[in-house]
Structures are given as structure tokens and as C-alpha cells.
Amino acid sequence: MRRSLFLQSPAQSSSPAAPSPEALSRLLYPAHRDLRARAFELLREPVFRLRYNETVAMERSRTTARIARVRQAGLLRDTVSRANEAGSRRYDVLIDVLALLDHSLEIRFGVNLGLFCATIRRLGSEEQYTHWLPRIEDGRDVGCFALTELGHGSNVRGIQTTARYLPDVQQFEIHTPHDLAQKFWIGAAAETANVAVVFAQLTVDAVHHGIHIFIVPLRNKHDMSLCDGITIADCGPKAGLNGVDNGRIWFDRVRVPRENMLSSMSSVSPDGRYSSSFTSPDARFGAQLAALTGGRVGIAFNAIEIALLGLTIAIRYSAKRRAFAPKKGAEEVPLLFYTSQQRLLMVPLATAFVYAFCARDLREMYYKSITTGSIGKDVHSLSAGYKAMFSWFMQDTLQKAREACGGQGYRSENRIAPIKADRDVMLTFEGANGVMLQQVAKVLLAELGAAAKNGGTYAKDSVVEALNTPPPPFPSGSCNSSKKLDQTFIYAALWKREDKLVKQLGERYGRMVRHWNGSAFQAWNDCLSVAEAAATAHMHRRMYDAHLVHVKHASVADAASGEALRLCGRVWAANTIASDESFLRLGCISAAQATDVVEQIDDLCKKMTSISEALLKGVGFPDHLLAPIAVDFVAHNARAKL
């Protein structure tokens, strides 16, 4: 990149110094750097070469070959079989790298070593998990996670597969009563898994006990033929992720031994007495979906890595690809000269840096929950909120990156477009994004309800505790703070919007409950718009809180990294404020302040552009995971190469 080209703005103050890529890299990827490097090296091998133009069958068998190679290289050893935090950390570092190459590879591991194992680890007895985890890790068995049905996805509590206890034979009978109850979308079920954790409605002695989980063999391992009573069909071609064999399963009165119910928290005695350590079905159901929380944490994390991958490709190309000259005969300028291209790519780059550290915080919180064994409200709402917002951000960024590269962005070999297709499912699985934001909003509503009983003060450990303390008012008549886009201004704007929207949500909900004569279901439905807005505003304020901590932390490691991160926060904040009319409508900022913000974005993006090369080096994705246009698009397309 030729710096001089990006630094010719009139209004511009000085650009920050470029951060040290090495320091940035250590901030972003602090642990297991050796394993990370080994994984990147492995991906140079021919079996991992990027390929396109394949049928579903070809993609599946290629993914299977890749899984075998990862296993053979020993990289999976001591990951999930450890059943502890250290193992999870190794596993995550490995998957983070594989995810950059191939979403299908990530998900084939994800349903097997992720969802299947995490479910058994969290909800099975010690005997159950010490039996299964090593067998899955070394590939003796392949597990899948069978929750969703044709009729029930977002509303998984409504699944209709049944499990009846038969005391005479001490077995459970798993059954699919009708077509809507067929398991649907089960990753690895169509061809590759031999065993599943199956979610089903348990009945013992004609009493219904709600959803419980059963280990059910699907295939006979010696020849992978289907077990008795199992029918499996293929979900067929998808928009992407075709290396994953998603399947549909019907159970025809399939019997499994009593020991196959996951029993750390609920169990059925041989003679048919049901017992559970949970006091409410709600609590039990929440615990049963714990593995999904892990999945959401992973999606939140990887969404940002993938956004950075797309941005690396697009920014490197934009620095080299030229279009239009300042005058006749002069050399054409690189795309990154254009303020529109800077905005298109630098706002997402800054945002990715703000979010990346939020995602890392969430992961740390989640690791703690592995040790303590329970997932707090905080992790629950953050994982739901980040999962939704980061995956939407990822798709939006990939789309921008694709368009920024013009026609080249549409070629498969340049990766951005096929990655987008592969990743689109992240907005849906492990919880549809819209439904996730509703969950965040429901937490807010509950906090509001609790506060109402407490003189309007939020509880100390509440996710909105910060709303108890209004930000300091600005010196009257002065817009300095917005002119400089300083921290107090940004925080106050985000805080006020959150505060107002949370209150609006509470007010509207109360009004609607009265209107609907107490029907919470109807009332909530008339709050969805403000609920989504409140959840988003809440998440933004929390991200900014986290960001400020990370700026401090980074500054200690490397002053320039701290400054760079601070710049990212300002770009993100400016864009956030300029993208939502509610800051103005709700009176959180004045029109003059909004003007200050909007008018700074170009300049901020220029500054970002000047350090973008260093930021991308800090991220450090190796060339073999990038694309021809990120390296040398002319040489790659030369006639001599035909």
C-alpha cells in the first residue's frame, strides 16, 4: 500500500502510528500459538487445497478426507477427551484455524466433538462421558446432535419425538409419531454418524416429564447399515456447507437400554421411578440446551474471524487494483484511494476489531462456566446477543467485501462469495438471530421488572446495572465532545439510547399486557420492534464498555496498538450513531452533534486506511488461506499461466 495516497484529506488531523503486528497478534491470539502455527502449516497440504465446482457428494468425501488428515496429524489429541477447560482451549484454537479454510470441516467437527460431546459432558454421568468422549476424539465413533424436527426449530421445546420407559425390559422406546416429528437438519446423520444424542419427550408410567436426552445408535459400525427401526433421508443440496451431510431421522419404536438416558441431573430407576435434581422443567430445559450456548459462543467468535478474512482479501486487492486517473495520461489510483471504498471496508475493519475482543471476553466467560458447571444469565444473554449481531455483521461485511472487489469478488477462487454462501446458515442455526435478540430483550424486561420492585434501581449483578448511573452531562452549549468524538460523548450517547429504549420496552409491554387482558404472548408480540431495538442498544453499550477495557489493556502491551484500537472504537461508534435515527429521535444527541459525527467519518476512515496494512498483518492470516486477488491478480491471470 502506498501510504501517501490515503493521506490527502483536507480536514485531517494526524494519523496514528501503525501498531506493531507482532504485538497485535499476541493480543488477538494469546494462547497456544504453537498449535495455531502447526494447524496453519498443515493446511498447506494438498488435501486442504481450496476447491470449487464440486457436487455435494464430492464435497462430502473431501471433507471426510480432511477430517481424517487432521486426526492423523494428532491435532485432536487431548482436546474433548480431557473434559476440562484446558482441552476445550486446545480444541477451540484448532477449530478456529480450520474454520478459515472450510466451514463444513468446522461443522463436521462441531456436531461431533462439539455438540454431541458437550451434551454428554454436561448432562451425562461421569461413566457416560468417560466412555464416550475418548471414543469420539479418536474417531472410533461419530456422534450427532438430534434436536430439531421438521415441525419444531426455534420452538424446540415443542418437539414431538417420544421416549417411553418400559420397566419390564428396562429400556426406552424412542418413536417418531408423525412426519412433523421427524428429526430434521441433523448434521452428520445422513451418512457419517453412527450414534446420536436424541432429544425426546419422556413418559414414565404414563406421566409426561418433558424433554430428556438419549444416546441412540443409528448405524451398525461394521458396515454402517442402519440399525433396526431407523429411517434416514438426506436433507439434500444446500446454499452452502455441502460438506456436511444433514439428515432426517424417523424412529420406529427403537429400543435403547435404560443406561442410555443422560443422567447427571435426571434419571429413571430400573423399576421406573423418575427423579430429577431440577426443581422446574424450565431450569431443566435450560440446562439441556447448554451445548447450544457453547455453539453460540463459537459462532460469535468465528463470525469475526471470517469477517476479517473477507476484509483481508478485499483490502489487499483494493490497495493494488487501480481504476481511473486524476488526469489524462496519469497513473490510475488504487481503489482504496476512493473515500467510498475506504468507508465500505474500513468501517467493518474497525468494527471487527471492536467485536473481536468482545468475542474473546465471552469465550473466557464461557470457559469459566465449564469449570463451575453452570452457565450464568450473563453468558446466556451475551452469547445470544453476540451470536446474532456478529453473524449479521459478518454477512454484511462479506457482502461489502464482495462488492468492493467488483467482478473478481464473484469468482469462487477469490473465496469471499463462496464463504458467504457457506456461512449464511450461521444466522439461523443454534438459534435464529431474531429469536436470539428476543431472548436478550426478555432478560432486559425481567431486570426492569425486578427493578420496579426495588424502587427503580437495577440489581447489583444485573446486566443493566450501569443504567443506575447516568453519564455526566456535557458542559452546556458545547459540542466539543462530539467534535472530538471522545469517550464521554460516545458512552453518553449509547447509554441514553439504551436507557430510553429499555424504559420504552417496559412501558409498552405494560400497556400491551393491559390491552390484551393479561396475555403475555400477545403483548410481547406487539413489542418486538422496540424489543429488538432495546436489545441492540444494550449490546452496543456493553460492547463499548468492554472495548474501553481492551483499549487500556492493549495500551499496556503496545502503545500504538492501544491507539489503533481506540481509533477502531471511534469509527465503530461514529458509524453506529450515524446508522440509527433513534439517537436523534429519542433526544440522545442533538442534530448539531449528529452533524459532527457524520462529518468525521471520512477522516476517521482515512486514518484507518493508513494503519490497515498493519492491522491486517496483526491478524496474520497466511497467503495460502487467502485468494489470488489478495496476492497478485495480474500474475495469476497471465496468459503465460494457461
Added chain:
Amino acid sequence: MRRSLFLQSPAQSSSPAAPSPEALSRLLYPAHRDLRARAFELLREPVFRLRYNETVAMERSRTTARIARVRQAGLLRDTVSRANEAGSRRYDVLIDVLALLDHSLEIRFGVNLGLFCATIRRLGSEEQYTHWLPRIEDGRDVGCFALTELGHGSNVRGIQTTARYLPDVQQFEIHTPHDLAQKFWIGAAAETANVAVVFAQLTVDAVHHGIHIFIVPLRNKHDMSLCDGITIADCGPKAGLNGVDNGRIWFDRVRVPRENMLSSMSSVSPDGRYSSSFTSPDARFGAQLAALTGGRVGIAFNAIEIALLGLTIAIRYSAKRRAFAPKKGAEEVPLLFYTSQQRLLMVPLATAFVYAFCARDLREMYYKSITTGSIGKDVHSLSAGYKAMFSWFMQDTLQKAREACGGQGYRSENRIAPIKADRDVMLTFEGANGVMLQQVAKVLLAELGAAAKNGGTYAKDSVVEALNTPPPPFPSGSCNSSKKLDQTFIYAALWKREDKLVKQLGERYGRMVRHWNGSAFQAWNDCLSVAEAAATAHMHRRMYDAHLVHVKHASVADAASGEALRLCGRVWAANTIASDESFLRLGCISAAQATDVVEQIDDLCKKMTSISEALLKGVGFPDHLLAPIAVDFVAHNARAKL
């Protein structure tokens, strides 16, 4: 759809009567309804069955088979060979239907009967087009359009392929001087075309005359072997549109006869005298790209049809698919019950109805230009603006439709996701969307400059003439008009935003030109953000103008259709206002008015929901072009069907 479910809002006033699908259909598709019906019927044949899971080679040969069948069915007869408006109309009606099935099919016709023929028709002599058009129509030859090069896409004026006149032999020598000058992306060049219109820099007797167009044979027809001096490579797999064989072409001093230069407006005499009826190279270049304008008009039109296709699938599914029950044991509600789902799908549905009629206006204007032979400023700026805004709208809508269907939206057979991948290129080809909006903004800047010389008044035939007349002020202190979201309020809000942004653009540009010591190139680069905003605001106001005319027109045909269309306009306007902070920041509306607008959207979307079935029936896409989830997702996925 069960109406009762969508009509239970507190604040709600009465819903409009459902329009007559028949009347709506006649408004949307007034002409050649017989041909349209025949084309839909043809698509029932096996060769047109929707397929997924194919390699590039399979997709290409399937597309070729489909082309043959359309030709054989006689549907192409008397279209482009007529070289007149009547022929174009028939052609468009046919392609509009084929486009619903298969983007590749549309584009294979598009480069051949569209771009190739339109270029020869507009720029060739009568002899040239009477020779070529019938041969292309009946398939004796297949043409392609070779403009873009590896090094030059948006800046096509910079292409570097050369054409030198050799008076001794009365030939032109077409040459690719280096790899950046290879023709790139040429649709049909990789395998299927035997002839191209090639854009190249003409030199006659060492004098450079700028870009001219040459008919260049690529392949020998008897065996499709490459002609001497031609090298062709494949652009390879793409994110979609893989039925089109995009190719790269190098010319190695290829000779064509003097008669092969398109010569209606410029020619070279046998002895090498250059003459042209154009006074400036700018005017000539504009005329040369005329075929692209036709392409943009087509993209604008089809973007809306495709958005409606995605919406038809998602809305029909959402009316049937159920999730969550109001209370335990009660029946679950359809997705369309949720206000969030209504908003997700009804805002785009309303928008599509507003835009559909704008696109029809543009097409009519374009037909006129076929008769008059020249494309006015108005068609130029509208086609650029609509191309960009409608194709972005289409992708945004398909994404929403995909997400609205949850996991089912990710299955290929449900069409939305693969259509999205196929269509994404529409944001790039025939002019990258961002560059298109810049073209609109440049027209605005020019109008502003002309007005400055005219006491601040815009010219009578100017695209911003409406800005000469401010809308009437609201009665002071009253928000009634925003509460009712009436036409005066909407128009005033749109008008003010456009007026302010256009002025801001002019002001900023002036300031930047001074700052950059007169460099228009640098100055314009520092205006891109406000330029895009001004262009968007201008387009929105013009769309609304057009919409009001169409409401009147529709009301005459069918009162309920008029009412329905009026509702669509209000939903579109409310969403437009609520999506852009600049209405508030620039003082076009007050915070109280903004609140009125935002608070009405739910209610408006409920009303839309209640008439959505009738609206979709009016659009009338037949089931065989929809998807299993649009028909009966349970029966389709039954075990009995395995």
C-alpha cells in the same frame, strides 16, 4: 392464510379491502399476456425442471439445452430481428418469464440477443444489422459482448485492446498488448459464442481516435475451433450464474475486414480517412455504451420481479409454518402472526410494489428511445439509479426472505438462497452500483451548476425541476399530517431531504475544488458520501412522484388496487424515513413526527399482511416456479415420499 390472525392489533384502524388479483395482474403485466402465459406453460417441461447439485459443466449444458428448447418452441421469433419497439417488447416479456426460472438462461440470451444485437442495432449500419440480427435470432450465430478487460471494468474508457487500420489490405488489426488488456468476463466467450463485438482503441494512420467497436469472429463455426490469433480461457467457477460460460480473450494481431467496424456513426474509408458524426469523444463514448443502458433497464425491472419471487415463497411459507403457542396445549401460531415477521416481509413487499411501477415507467421511456434512436439524460440517470437501488433492494429482500424461512430457507430446493447467489452479480455487472449512484450525483451537480447560472432556478426539463417549488408548509404545531402519514407529509419530507442534500453536495464540491486547487478528481473524491446520499434522496423523491401517478392510474382500473398501492407507498415511505437519520439531522422532520412515523409501521405492516395474499395472487407466479415450502412443506417432506 387465516385473516383473523393478522388483524388483532390495538391501535389499528380498518384494513383496506383486498384488491382483485385479476385487476392487479393487468396493471402489472398489461401487454402480451398470451405470450407470457405460453412461456409459463413451456417451463413445465422436463428440461426446465429446477435442479441443484451440478458442476459448472453440467449447468452449462443444461442451459444450452434450455436455450435450444425456447428457440425450438418459436418463442424468439420476431423479437430482435425486427429491430423495432414491437420486437423488443415481445423479447422482454419472454425474458421476464425465463428470468424467474434461471438467471443463466436470461443472461445467455442477454449477452447474445441483448448486448450483442443492441450494439449492432444502435451503432452498426443498416447493412450490418440486417445481416446480423436475423442470424442471431434464429441461432445461426452466437454473439458476445467484449468490453471489459482484466485491468478495466468500471473505468471502461481505459481499455487497452488496440485496433489499427491497415490501408494496404483494408483491414483492422485487433491486438491485446499485455495481460491487463485481456478481455475478461465475456459472457458466452468461453465455449458457446462464435463472434464478438469487441471494443478497442482505434488508431488510423498513427492518430488515436478512441474506442470503436469491431465485429470479430472468435470460432470457426463448423467445428467451433478458435480462429487464428485468438486465445480463450475460462473465467472458472463463480458464486452463481454458472450456466454462463464467461471467458477471457487475447487477440494476437487478429485481422478483420474494414466492413467489420460498426459504422453508423463513425467510419474509416478504404484509403484510411477517419470520419465521425460525433463532435466530441465523450458523446461518442456515451453512444457506444447505449446497449449497457438497455441492460440496466432490464436489471432494474427484473430485480423487482425476483424480489417478488422470493417474497412469494417466504410469505406463503410463513402463513403456514407454525411456531410457539399462546398457551400450553393451544395451537401454535403461523410465523406471519409475529409482528417481526410481518415487518421483515411486508416492508419489502410494499417496496416491491412501489418500485415495480417505477421500473415499468423506465422501460416505457427506454422503448421510446429505441424509436427516437437517442437516450436522454433522464433515461440515463434513472437507469443508473434504479439499476443500483433496485438490485441492492433485491439482494436485501432475498436475504430477509431466506432468514424468514429459517433452515428451510437454506435448502437449495426452496430456491431463495441459490437465486440470491445467482443474482448477486447484478450489483456489479453493467456498472457497479456505487459507480452508478455517482453518475446520478454527477447529473445533480451539473443541474446545480446550470441553476447557479440561472439565478438558482433549475431548468424546465431538468431532473430536479421539482426542487424549484417548495412543498406547502404544515399548519404550525400540528403533526396530524405525520400521524396520518399522508401524501403531503411524505412528499415534503422527501423533497426537503433531497433539496438539502443536493445543496450540500454543491456546497461541499465547491469547497473541495478550492481546497484541491481546482482538481475536480480530488474534490469529487471528498464528496462521495454526500453524493451517494443526494443521489439516493433524489431517486426516492422521483420514485414517490411516479408512485402517486400510479396510484391514480390504478384507482381508475380497480379502486381496491389503488388503495392497496397507496398503502404500499405509505409503508415504503414510513420505512424510508425510519431508516435514515438524515431526515432528522437535516431538520426535514421533527422528532415528534419521526415518532409518529416509527410508531405506525407495525400497524401498516398488519394491514399489508391482510392483503398480502391478494397482492401475491396479482403477481401470479405459478407454483412450478415456486418452491416446495410455498406449497405444502409437510407433504413434500413426508416419509411416504422417500
